[in-house]
Amino acid sequence: MEIRFTTKEESNARRQADFLKLSKTERVLAFFALCRRMKSFPVKQNSSPKKDNFLIVITAK
Numbered sequence: 001m002e003i004r005f006t007t008k009e010e011s012n013a014r015r016q017a018d019f020l021k022l023s024k025t026e027r028v029l030a031f032f033a034l035c036r037r038m039k040s041f042p043v044k045q046n047s048s049p050k051k052d053n054f055l056i057v058i059t060a061k
Contacts, residue, residue: 022030
């Protein structure tokens, strides 16, 4: 493992360059892997639903 001390802009530019080196197929697979990893991120959920919501019902004639 390598530790690098860079600015945020340098780090983002390096990550973008590494990503663009991938083939189109590898980019799509990397995106799907990212989506799969996002499922395990903690999220804050409201314990009580909003009471000021309303429902619009459209009936077909």
